Amino acid sequence: MEKLTIGIIGAGRIGRMHAENIVYIPNVKIKTISDLFIENAKLWAEQIGIQNVTTNYQDILNDPEIDAIFICSPTSTHGSIIKEAARAGKHIFCEKPVSFSTEETKEALEVVKEAGVKLQVGFNRRFDPNFKKVHDTVKEGKVGEPHILKITSRDPEPPPAEYIKNSGGLFFDMAIHDYDMARYVIGSEVEEVYVQGVNLVDPIFEELGDIDTAMTILKFENGAIGVIDNSRKAVYGYDQRLEVFGSKGSVTAQNEHPTNVEISTKDGVYKDKLKHFFLDRYKDAYMIETHAFIDSILNDKPLVCIGNDGLQAELIAKAARESFETGKPIKLIREEYSLL
Amino acid sequence: MEKLTIGIIGAGRIGRMHAENIVYIPNVKIKTISDLFIENAKLWAEQIGIQNVTTNYQDILNDPEIDAIFICSPTSTHGSIIKEAARAGKHIFCEKPVSFSTEETKEALEVVKEAGVKLQVGFNRRFDPNFKKVHDTVKEGKVGEPHILKITSRDPEPPPAEYIKNSGGLFFDMAIHDYDMARYVIGSEVEEVYVQGVNLVDPIFEELGDIDTAMTILKFENGAIGVIDNSRKAVYGYDQRLEVFGSKGSVTAQNEHPTNVEISTKDGVYKDKLKHFFLDRYKDAYMIETHAFIDSILNDKPLVCIGNDGLQAELIAKAARESFETGKPIKLIREEYSLL
Amino acid sequence: MEKLTIGIIGAGRIGRMHAENIVYIPNVKIKTISDLFIENAKLWAEQIGIQNVTTNYQDILNDPEIDAIFICSPTSTHGSIIKEAARAGKHIFCEKPVSFSTEETKEALEVVKEAGVKLQVGFNRRFDPNFKKVHDTVKEGKVGEPHILKITSRDPEPPPAEYIKNSGGLFFDMAIHDYDMARYVIGSEVEEVYVQGVNLVDPIFEELGDIDTAMTILKFENGAIGVIDNSRKAVYGYDQRLEVFGSKGSVTAQNEHPTNVEISTKDGVYKDKLKHFFLDRYKDAYMIETHAFIDSILNDKPLVCIGNDGLQAELIAKAARESFETGKPIKLIREEYSLL
Amino acid sequence: MEKLTIGIIGAGRIGRMHAENIVYIPNVKIKTISDLFIENAKLWAEQIGIQNVTTNYQDILNDPEIDAIFICSPTSTHGSIIKEAARAGKHIFCEKPVSFSTEETKEALEVVKEAGVKLQVGFNRRFDPNFKKVHDTVKEGKVGEPHILKITSRDPEPPPAEYIKNSGGLFFDMAIHDYDMARYVIGSEVEEVYVQGVNLVDPIFEELGDIDTAMTILKFENGAIGVIDNSRKAVYGYDQRLEVFGSKGSVTAQNEHPTNVEISTKDGVYKDKLKHFFLDRYKDAYMIETHAFIDSILNDKPLVCIGNDGLQAELIAKAARESFETGKPIKLIREEYSLL
Structure with missing residues (x-):
């Protein structure tokens, strides 16, 4: 074409x-x-x-x-x-x-x-240069077999009530990005999910049957374990970090700041808070x-992120919701659409 | 006296x-x-x-x-x-x-x-200047109400088999430090514990009924949630980090390196791996x-770390062990020796 | 319009x-x-x-x-x-x-x-968000009266001989950017210039009557002193840093890297070398x-960088060349086209 | 013995x-x-x-x-x-x-x-682990032939007038440490010295025939050039940095802070100012x-810092003083006591 x-x-x-x-x-x-x-x-x-x-x-x-x-x-x-x-x-x-x-x-x-x-x-986020480099580093075996995954994913402020209502909730709207990132960088499917979720930011979430603060524990088929922490409100900006720890080392992606300028005075050293939100932080990734x-x-090349990836992230989100509701770890039933 | x-x-x-x-x-x-x-x-x-x-x-x-x-x-x-x-x-x-x-x-x-x-x-570790500053920052309310706690605690290499045998296992020997740190910086007692633990570093741990890699999820009485990840082998040194995220911000303590020297060449930027182990990393803290x-x-001053602190950390370790063995979240039964 | x-x-x-x-x-x-x-x-x-x-x-x-x-x-x-x-x-x-x-x-x-x-x-470079923030910080008085200026400005590799020949030499082609930055962030005119320049990178520069490594010392009318170091070849990328030190503190702009990913292994901690060159490093600034x-x-707004700014930078470059040729500090004769 | x-x-x-x-x-x-x-x-x-x-x-x-x-x-x-x-x-x-x-x-x-x-x-300072690593890195050839040296050396606050009077002045009291460091890390003798010095911190220095802010340019026998900037008052602490740039890369030693704790709030990211002064910063080095x-x-081992090192640093300080007084670059007359 x-x-x-x-x-x-x-x-x-x-x-x-x-x-x-x-x-x-x-x-x-x-x-x-x-x-x-x-x-x-x-x-x-x-x-x-x-x-x-x-x-x-x-x-x-x-x-x-x-x-x-x-x-x-x-x-x-x-x-x-x-x-x-x-x-x-x-x-x-x-x-x-x-x-x-x-x-x-x-x-x-x-x-x-x-x-x-x-x-x-x-x-x-798969296309963010930082996160892609984490993925590539793991894939090239530079940190050995992956053992532990850590994702930090916090929004700068809660969305409006109207949005929350139709968002699918924290697991389907927000954490789903992190569930995809987890599969992407670990290169293995999720076997079991446990969630500890709470309402700490704003009572509106509870009123709408949602939560605003959560920790998701993942067990992967390759034996690795992972944790994702989500919050709807990080006052210092859009907190997006990633770490994979393995048998030969670890690889981390840190946050991005609008500038790297540091000001030192008698009161300490100051720098900018984080880039504010996703259109800013992931500008290059979207492009x-x-x-x-x-x-x-x-050019008929393979896609990086296919329909099956969408499905797997949803299966994790569904299990996360169930774990939150029951208070128990949930085993995933594997279903794949590998041809897509 | x-x-x-x-x-x-x-x-x-x-x-x-x-x-x-x-x-x-x-x-x-x-x-x-x-x-x-x-x-x-x-x-x-x-x-x-x-x-x-x-x-x-x-x-x-x-x-x-x-x-x-x-x-x-x-x-x-x-x-x-x-x-x-x-x-x-x-x-x-x-x-x-x-x-x-x-x-x-x-x-x-x-x-x-x-x-x-x-x-x-x-x-x-309560006496480590970095961790103490995290504690003080939280206590002074600078990050608001604590919502999320994250502790990374990884040893540089597994102890000898003989040591493992008498160590009490990962929860009583290694993670117990982190359980104490969790209580110390959050300033609230633990209500529920969930553990995901695996053997990835060395089969000797499994043979001795122990594990080498674990994630502990904590729910605190004040509503905060926390995660601790432990590994018996971080090839890049003794990985000891701490983060408290709250309604008004976050505070983090990073790792320490023997020097801060950076070498930039055509291949990238290099610096020292981490301080090697606890006698090195916590030298000042021990002092x-x-x-x-x-x-x-x-001078008859109050102690920073009393007998009850020892007991509480053990109660968490015990619950962690039970969660690992049963695969379920475990509620703690509160017992305190506050007069000690 | x-x-x-x-x-x-x-x-x-x-x-x-x-x-x-x-x-x-x-x-x-x-x-x-x-x-x-x-x-x-x-x-x-x-x-x-x-x-x-x-x-x-x-x-x-x-x-x-x-x-x-x-x-x-x-x-x-x-x-x-x-x-x-x-x-x-x-x-x-x-x-x-x-x-x-x-x-x-x-x-x-x-x-x-x-x-x-x-x-x-x-x-x-006046439009680079990092350098602009340094300028604004100084202008707002956050570091007090400026005392010391430090600029690091090193290219990743020498230009072709053909380019060097018509470039005007290191002072007019390369350092002129730094001379402008010096005036821009200090907010005062240069009074005296001293240069120590050498040929260390490639003999081609000497053959063409040029140099490849230089240090320019500036004395400003407001009493501040500054230093700019230039090299035609930094193998680790385009090294562009800025620091203003004053009576109430200091402000620094650091280099930029393609990603902030860090890889920790038994051999140390690695990260990307610097962004490669000006089209990459100053992409946003050009925009x-x-x-x-x-x-x-x-909208008939005032310009940030006018003809007089071009002239002043050239006067400094001319004095720098003269200092290099004579081995002596050179006083600038002030000429301004302030209406432009 | x-x-x-x-x-x-x-x-x-x-x-x-x-x-x-x-x-x-x-x-x-x-x-x-x-x-x-x-x-x-x-x-x-x-x-x-x-x-x-x-x-x-x-x-x-x-x-x-x-x-x-x-x-x-x-x-x-x-x-x-x-x-x-x-x-x-x-x-x-x-x-x-x-x-x-x-x-x-x-x-x-x-x-x-x-x-x-x-x-x-x-x-x-030769025994400071950071600076020693810079020295070792240069000596091992990891940054190639040294081209540019940069030393930042600023005290947190001026000494009392009584001390200034008997100190020998900025060049003999303060910068002499940096002159020694310059020789130590570059591994070559100084050939020429130029100084730009001013009084910006406190008029007491001028009254006592001294200065409080200076920049020393060094030309080394091996062709490298260097700059040292000194100030008697850095309100954010004891600013001690070192950089050697060479044909194959660069190596830098950064400042040290009492803790590495970072606090992120809606107003930005804060960390401690620098270690306060030499007894604190160079505690390990003195030991x-x-x-x-x-x-x-x-054990009859060779010394790292002998009498001749003292002499050479003084020769540079003397030339620096002369350059400051005459406003001209000063060539050093080489004298060595290599047997000491």
Whole structure:
């Protein structure tokens, strides 16, 4: 394939970011963007040179000129759009999670498999240069057999109540990124999950049946053990760290700061707090992720993050929720869609 | 009290280190040191100016001139020596753990309480300037209410099989330090414990009914949650880190390196691996710990680390062992010896 | 002004980088790019949507639709193009240095002054977020009165002989950036210059009458003293550091690495060497610099880096060269074009 | 030699520190300490077990039991005491500088040479583990041929006026340590010196004919160039850094902080300011220095820091003073006492 024509479904914050990353990639054009409230995005779309806007995403799926789509609509719509798009022969980039129900996800993956289209799931952090280097270091055996995984993942501030309500909860909305990272860097599937979760940040989470602070313990099939700690509120910024410890050493990725400037006075040494949030911290990762998807289609290369990766992360999130609700460790029942 | 006369029971590595730290403190003298194999220590004892050596620790307990003792003998002897020493009216510094059985520990604490002597338990890390600053920062409220605790605690290499056999296992020998640190920095008691433990370093641990790699999840009474990861083998040195995350921020203590020198070449940037092990890493902490004990006796100040602290850490270790054996979270039954 | 039309003179590495940064700024378009060897750049120009290409830069200056130009041609042409462009009423962004002769620079600035157009000199490092924060910290008085300035500025590898020949030498080509930074962060003019310069990297420099390793000592009018060390070859990457020490403290900007990943093994702790060179290290700075120039024209805001800044840096470079040649400290004769 | 008996001349801050470091070294005893005001030190001397105190240092030199002496009296007395002690056959540890006059120093070295005793000069920083590692790294060729040296050396606060008056001035009192470090890590002699010095911290320095802020540029015989910046007042602590840059890389030693604890809040990231001053920062270095001197005598090993090192540093200090006074670079006239 020499040229690629793209449609984007959803013109919210993430849809626009993807559009802006795509718009100047050589040999690629965004033909259409859809959104229920597309009026709000019309001026913006025109400025960055997108030809058509529509309220109906079917216009994109029915357009034979469009080769690939980005699904940036609410999670509740992902499953059905994936199926329709796959049947229409479009390659698919879908934001995480694929769905809130592993059954729905599996159905969608079946259709994708039959259609033979490509499906990339939006686990952007795999494309972060720091985290990718941790992954590569482990894969190259530089730290030996992995024994212990530690992920720190804390948001700078809680989302609005409205968002929490439809988010799927901490496990499906927030920790799911970390569950994917865990599989990605350890290179082994999760066998058992235990969660200790609490409400410490804001009572709104409890009112909505959610939690705001959690620790997930993972046992991997290769024997390694891992821990992920999540909080909805780190006042010093977006805290995103990663460590893999193994038989021959350890590898760590630290946080990023807006500048590295240090000020020393009689009161101590000061530096900037962390980069504020994901659009800032993972700016490069989002860019690289989009290029990788397009490169995979244009040059028929394998994807880094496939439908099965979406499913596995959801299986872990589901077990995490169950562990939280029962107070017990939960064994995962393995299901794989390895052909995807 | 103006002058202090001390006896040391046990002339192994730790006993000698305490002796060398004590020997030059003004107004303090070591009168006697005992060890079953005291012949090996005779020359050393003479060189640092200890007056008497004996194979019988009773010689120390029966000496009316001796005000305080350091118990540095094997753990299996701690309980009975504490009781005898307390009844003989000696102030007691006892290496951790107080015993391998919380029943035995409680008995010993009862006797100490009745005798009205001071008992300091050797949780040396409380006196490490880095960890103490973490504790003080949390206590002063600078990070708000504590939400998440993270402790990394990895030895540079496994002990010999002979040591493992009599060590009490990973929970009583190694993690017990971290359990104490958890209580110390969070300032709240542990309510529930869950452990994920594995054998990855050396099959000898499994053969001896022990493990070498573990993760302990703690739930505290104040709502905070914590995780401790332990390994018996970190090839890059003695990995000792601490983090408390709270509603107003976080505080971390990092590892220490022999030097801070960085070498930059075409291949990258290199620095020293970590300080090798506890005598090196906690050299200052051991010194400060000893001064604190002596200061407490001479000037009747409160102790930083009392018998009850020893008991609480053992209760956690016991629950950790039970969680490891049953695969379930274990609730702690609270028992306290607050008067000690 | 609502829309801006731009012409670019010179389609080499720097000209193309500016073009790519400009091309997607809203309300700005690049109409024409000129280069003596424009054939090589034709395909690239088409891809990024530049309308016209030409071998003759006069086509740009004569085009009444063009509001502003970027001068990215060889330094020997800067002076005359500035004068022609100013007389044609174009706003000017000119790469550093303005010329190799302070006389020529002063003539150009006179013409710019008369024409009343804006002239920004391409000292991109002023726009680097780290260095800007150092500047702001000093300006806000957080480190008190500045006493000592230290700049480290080392290239990863020497340029080709052909480049060295026409570069103006280490003082005019390389250190001039640091001379500007010195004035920018200290906020005072240079009074005296002393240089110790040597040939240690490659004999080619000596053959061409140049040096490859230098230390410049600056005395500022406000009493502060500074040192800049330059080398043409730092095998570990592009070494760019800055420190201002004052009566109330100090502020430092450190190097940047491609990732912050650390790998710990039995041999030590490793991390990436530095970002490789200026297009990588100052990527954001170049972007911000271009936006600032355009913002200044569209919204009539003051420039951060004016013609006089170009002149002052050249006066220092000239004195540095003289000090190197005579082995003596050189007093600067103050000349200013403060209206520019 | 199996046992060593030592006398200490001078019971001020430095004399006492050396005594406390020596007192517990096996096979070494301090027999006598002298001081004009020995009354003030009597109680302290008794407590640490020094047998005799005297107001007359001749008592030490005339005591045939004493093998070696530490000269910790005012600098003005060093030269004559060295000569007397050497003639009396004592090995000598002398605090820096040997004298304020290179003529006097050379005379003293002549006598030492004839007497065949050992003379160690108290450049304690050579024994700092960080700086020693920089030295070793350079010596092992890991950074290739050295090109650039950078030393930062700033005191936390100015000494009292009384001290300044008798200190020999910034070059002989403070920078002399850095001049020695320069020779030590570069492994080549200094050929030329240029100084830019100013009064910015306190007018008292100017009143006493001294300065408080200086930059010394060094040219070495091997072609390398170096810079040392000194200030009498760094409000954030004792700033002591070192960097050697060479053909194959660079090596740096950073500052030390009392703890490595970092506190992150909504306002940024904070850590401790630097260790406060030399007794704190170089505590280990002083200890190692003393052991090295004693080891050299007992086991007839070569010294790390000999009389000639004292002389060379003074020659540089003298040239630095001359450069400051004349405003010109000064060539050093090489004189060496290599046999010492």
